[in-house]
Amino acid sequence: MERVVTEKDITIKDVAKHANVSVATVSRVLNGLDRVSESTRKRVLKVIDELNFVPNTMAASMVKKKTNMLSVVVPEIQNPFYTAVIGGTVEVAKKAGFFTLVVSTNGDEAEEAEFFESFLSKNVDGIILIGTHKEAEFYRTIRKPTVLVDRYINNSGLDGVMIDNYRGAYEATRHFLEYGHERIAIIDGAHDFNDGKDRYWGYQQAMVEFGVTPDPKYHKQGSWLEESGYRSTVELMQSEYPPTAIFAANNLICQGAIKAFRDLKLDIGEDISLIGFDENELAQFVQPRVTVVRRPTHEMGTQAAEMLIQKIKENDADQSNPKKVVLDVELMKRGSVKKLN
């Protein structure tokens, strides 16, 4: 039977002993920075291999105070928008030598708070956060380089990468108006964060500018989930004066609306006009395809990661003058809006 080596307990000390050098020397060859004679380096390397030695990263990090890890914290991992952002950050982080890991908070403040208490949050070098907490207070207690994505919290003191929600909603609504619609409904969720508020505001402003008074019965506010979008759509379409156009304020709501239209046997672009906010699977599947406000999801992630890494490298703990980047959105016109006259 082969010899079973218990690698568990092998430390730098053992290596030093077996190689007849000091731990300092072993550490040197381990980190490759200092000058070590070629002969001893080889000897140490050999012992490391023989002993199957794996350095304890924790001990190292404890003195270096650096782990080369980033974490990205999102409300839900099922939403393609978030995974797109994650993809962007991972890509940039990787190039810069950082390992990225993902934490999903389920949109639960307690879970988010838990993360910030955890071993992990204390030991990553930086955090990219799509926050769930609403009060700036929470964010001000964060003691780590952090950049906010998508949802920005005023007075949080943190950097952020956002999009122009206002303009996106405004353009969508204006598109409806220009095509002759007036009974334009908006389906959204709670106005907990700036994004939701801004989208509603953009919708409203466009209406007002075109001299159409937003009718409260055309504002269906539920949750930001698909099911809610479905229900709101059904209610809207079964009401006495159904709208001719619906603006679905996020990807999930839009999917819910599309499913509702399927069940109600309403033809999109014919019986009802629709614009969604953010790309989504069904919008690209149905025919005609659904017009959406597209945002640079991937780029939001890359931007955020770049800002974060910059901050880490500069060892920038300065929260006094947060940088905000606002990326542009684009109305992808497809066939879901009917021209009225």
Added chain:
Amino acid sequence: MERVVTEKDITIKDVAKHANVSVATVSRVLNGLDRVSESTRKRVLKVIDELNFVPNTMAASMVKKKTNMLSVVVPEIQNPFYTAVIGGTVEVAKKAGFFTLVVSTNGDEAEEAEFFESFLSKNVDGIILIGTHKEAEFYRTIRKPTVLVDRYINNSGLDGVMIDNYRGAYEATRHFLEYGHERIAIIDGAHDFNDGKDRYWGYQQAMVEFGVTPDPKYHKQGSWLEESGYRSTVELMQSEYPPTAIFAANNLICQGAIKAFRDLKLDIGEDISLIGFDENELAQFVQPRVTVVRRPTHEMGTQAAEMLIQKIKENDADQSNPKKVVLDVELMKRGSVKKLN
């Protein structure tokens, strides 16, 4: 201007000093386990608060050799199957007091290997792994409690939670056969892992049992991605003798097939019969809905987490007798298979 406290450098020592106690005592109140007089406990707590002291989890973990963190490593975070598994493990882990974080390897062996080199992998208490590496060798080097999910690697020496891929594919194919189909195609990807192989095998066995010789031209092997499913479907349907039924061997391929049928203007359940493996968004959207082999995704995650936590608690490093759990699949019959006579 307010006083700016540099919490960074406050350690248990400072607290001890300010509270006129030993570090041992501070550690005690920190961990709450040992008996400390109510008065000193209060005093220490007060100082902790005043100084805004945050214990260094790394130092603690270094001696405790425990972080209460689990990590789940998946090939891609965009695939709903994986997020469902993740959801299951997080749920169980949380109840057991473990924090879970997610790592996506992009199905890249190098990235997966990188994870196992990283600070993180060294410092979580356990790992749930949907592996990308193909050789058992790689898995045998893992020095952490680990449970494999979905893809099982023989001789890896690791525990695993899988499903009965063979039976799923077998049932699907048999369903086609019982409905009178004979020109049954299968679209799959590389047979890198047991799951793909088993599904193909199940398909084949069913055919043979019904006396139908599997025709190689009805086996389209591409990648496991949607685009490949789309292309294979188009090729199949535009060939001289198109199949009457298609078995799409995973969720993405099935979505690709559905999109292809849309573009080819073929009615599912009428012009072409379809069964997918694993639930997916489009299968539930189109009408009639698509019959699929459903697997207990969430449960795979919970099962794996339970096994892992058990292992951790037992401090079980024994790899000599890996446990394998095989969960059952179910054919969800919907309207996508036409009865032929």
Added chain:
DNA sequence: TTGAAAGCGATACCAG
């Protein structure tokens, strides 16, 4: 080029 020793910031055992 190499080694000795002082940390890094907690925990936990042993006394008292």
Added chain:
DNA sequence: CTGGTATCGCTTTCAA
């Protein structure tokens, strides 16, 4: 109930 101190495993001056 409380304190002293060795220890966890590695990095990093400071000397040699």
